[in-house]
Amino acid sequence: MGGVSTTAERDRVPKQDRSRATRQRLLEAAVACLAEHGWAGSTVAVVAERAGVSRGAAQHHFPTREDLFTAAVEYVAEQRSTALRELFPDGPADRRAVVTALVDLYTGPLFRAALHLWVAASDEEQLRSRVTELEARVGRETHRIAVELLGADETRPGVRETVQGLLDMARGLGLANLLTDDTARRRRVVAQWAELLEESLG
Amino acid sequence: MGGVSTTAERDRVPKQDRSRATRQRLLEAAVACLAEHGWAGSTVAVVAERAGVSRGAAQHHFPTREDLFTAAVEYVAEQRSTALRELFPDGPADRRAVVTALVDLYTGPLFRAALHLWVAASDEEQLRSRVTELEARVGRETHRIAVELLGADETRPGVRETVQGLLDMARGLGLANLLTDDTARRRRVVAQWAELLEESLG
Numbered sequence: 001m002g003g004v005s006t007t008a009e010r011d012r013v014p015k016q017d018r019s020r021a022t023r024q025r026l027l028e029a030a031v032a033c034l035a036e037h038g039w040a041g042s043t044v045a046v047v048a049e050r051a052g053v054s055r056g057a058a059q060h061h062f063p064t065r066e067d068l069f070t071a072a073v074e075y076v077a078e079q080r081s082t083a084l085r086e087l088f089p090d091g092p093a094d095r096r097a098v099v100t101a102l103v104d105l106y107t108g109p110l111f112r113a114a115l116h117l118w119v120a121a122s123d124e125e126q127l128r129s130r131v132t133e134l135e136a137r138v139g140r141e142t143h144r145i146a147v148e149l150l151g152a153d154e155t156r157p158g159v160r161e162t163v164q165g166l167l168d169m170a171r172g173l174g175l176a177n178l179l180t181d182d183t184a185r186r187r188r189v190v191a192q193w194a195e196l197l198e199e200s201l202g
Numbered sequence: 203m204g205g206v207s208t209t210a211e212r213d214r215v216p217k218q219d220r221s222r223a224t225r226q227r228l229l230e231a232a233v234a235c236l237a238e239h240g241w242a243g244s245t246v247a248v249v250a251e252r253a254g255v256s257r258g259a260a261q262h263h264f265p266t267r268e269d270l271f272t273a274a275v276e277y278v279a280e281q282r283s284t285a286l287r288e289l290f291p292d293g294p295a296d297r298r299a300v301v302t303a304l305v306d307l308y309t310g311p312l313f314r315a316a317l318h319l320w321v322a323a324s325d326e327e328q329l330r331s332r333v334t335e336l337e338a339r340v341g342r343e344t345h346r347i348a349v350e351l352l353g354a355d356e357t358r359p360g361v362r363e364t365v366q367g368l369l370d371m372a373r374g375l376g377l378a379n380l381l382t383d384d385t386a387r388r389r390r391v392v393a394q395w396a397e398l399l400e401e402s403l404g
Contacts (some may be wrong), residue, residue, distance in 0.1 A: 037323045040242055112324070115377075119321045122314070122380050123240045132381045161394035168391060169367055171374030175317075178324050179334045189370060192372035200398055 025051040030072035039120035044068055051177035070130045073117055076110045077138045084145055089153050091149030095201070096194035099166065102146055103190055106174030115178070142167060152201050162200055169193060225263050225280030232274035236315035243324035246270055262291065272332045278312045279340045286347055297403070298396035301368065304348055305392055308376030317380070344348055344369060354403050358397040364402055 011019075029051035031041045044065050048058035062068035087101055105111070114135075120129035146163050147154055154160045173189065176182045215223075231253035235244045246267050250260035264270035289303055307313070316337075323333035348365050349356055356362045375391065378384045 024280065036325075038321065043326070091330050115321060118377070118380055119317060121356060123238075123243070124391050135381065151256060158285045158394045160398070161390045162398065164387065165391045168374035168378060169371040172370035172372065173374075175320070175377060176354055176370060178320055179337065185366070188363045191368045192360045193367045195360065196364065196367075196398055196402055199401070 010058060011144075014066040019061075022051075022053055022057060026053055026058055026061055026068065027072040029076040030068050031076045031113045034069060034072070034111040034116050038116045039069075040167040042069065042116075058170055066127055069117060069125075070134050072133055073110070073114050074138065076113070077141075080110055081141055081145060088149050091148060093149060095150060095198050096191065098146075098149045099150075099190050100199065101187055102142075102167065103170045103186065105142065106170045107177045107186070112178070115175070128190065139167075150201060155163075159201065162197065166193065166197065171175055218312045221263075222256055224253075224259055226277075228255055228260055228270065229264055229274040229277040231350065232270050233278045233312060233315045236271060236274070236318050237311040240318045241271075244271065245316075246365050268329055268332055271319060272329075272336050273303040275312070275316050276336055278315070279343075282307055282310075282312055283343055283347060287350075293350060295351060297352060297400050298393065300348075300351045301392050301396040301399065302352075304344075304369065305372045305388065307344065309379045309388070314380070317377070332393055341369075352399070352403060361403065364399065368395065368399065 011150045026047060030047045033047050033050055037046070042065075044058050044062065045055055047068060051058070062071060084101055084105065088098065113127070117127070117131055118135070121127040143163065145165060145200070146152075150163065152159050152163050156161075169189075173186050175184070177186065228249060228291040232244070232249045235249050235252055239248070244267075246260050246264065247257055249270060250257045253260070260270070264273060286303055286307065290300065319329070319333055320337070345365065348354075348369060352365065354361050354365050358366075371391075373386050375384070379388065
């Protein structure tokens with residue numbers, strides 16, 4: 001079961017914790033693998049080796065390739081959501097800082113990994129429904145955080161769509177950062193759109 | 203050379219026109235193929251068959267796979283730019299109509315094809331520089347059209363970034379439409395951001 005851990009470690013760490021640690025290593029390795037090698041280059045075997053976990057242990061946690069990679073993208077998305085909330089522990093904050101942090105969600109390895117998964121899902125039937133469902137869940141959660149941190153009042157007409165459009169822009173900025181370092185241009189766009197939001201949300 | 207054309211056709215149509223028609227058929231088939239089957243499923247042979255052109259003729263026009271697919275995405279992007287300008291022959295037009303038309307650029311088969319090419323380029327060195335250059339060219343042209351049709355005055359501070367952000371949003375909306383039909387939500391987002399643009403651009 002335990003992968004690379006030694007007998008001594010196994011004696012010290014309770015079995016349930018070891019299992020959870022193995023699972024996390026697999027999920028993190030899966031996202032890194034997807035971001036670097038794409039769907040075609042990402043198999044359970046490659047991820048197990050990268051995580052230093054036996055193939056049997058990997059298959060115990062994730063019976064199929066689809067299970068592993070959708071769980072991985074969801075796990076890292078949850079981690080990033082938590083990190084985002086922790087950045088602004090007092091709730092609504094300076095709009096420019098919040099927009100910057102939201103856009104940052106879409107420019108790292110998680111976005112690259114998710115993008116590979118989306119594109120693969122658009123061609124593969126058995127992946128499609130899983131990824132669609134995952135994307136809806138992650139999207140709802142990101143929208144919830146954005147509304148909260150921007151202090152947006154969604155009972156006002158148009159506010160919901162303003163926030164949605166902002167997150168669509170963030171996704172587009174992530175795409176623009178895929179092949180080249182788009183940081184300088186992105187900063188200027190974020191600064192300007194934060195101002196537009198300020199005027200619109202009041 | 204001539205692919206599916208008959209001898210009679212060959213006699214009627216000058217050689218140069220036949221060659222141009224073959225080239226166009228290959229480019230259109232390449233984009234359709236990329237949109238449907240992704241980079242991994244898109245080879246010169248598959249495209250040649252789809253276009254009803256011999257493999258030799260395809261290779262005469264496009265010596266490498268990279269040549270064919272980058273030329274195809276560029277060709278269809280140019281066609282769509284021309285169609286967009288023709289939609290608004292009198293220049294600056296109703297902002298909501300223009301934003302809708304700009305966003306439409308990112309929700310069809312061309313965007314799906316380009317997305318597959320971008321994602322493949324992010325993993326493959328020999329494709330990367332070609333696609334980066336292509337993306338910059340197409341992006342500049344789309345920005346130029348957007349500024350013109352929105353009647354945006356880029357000498358005013360922030361206007362350039364407002365338009366850039368709008369095109370990033372359009373790209374993000376394209377991504378959101380990849381796995382599900384996002385039309386209804388997209389319409390609401392476009393309506394709201396067209397209003398915000400109206401207020402901002404004056």
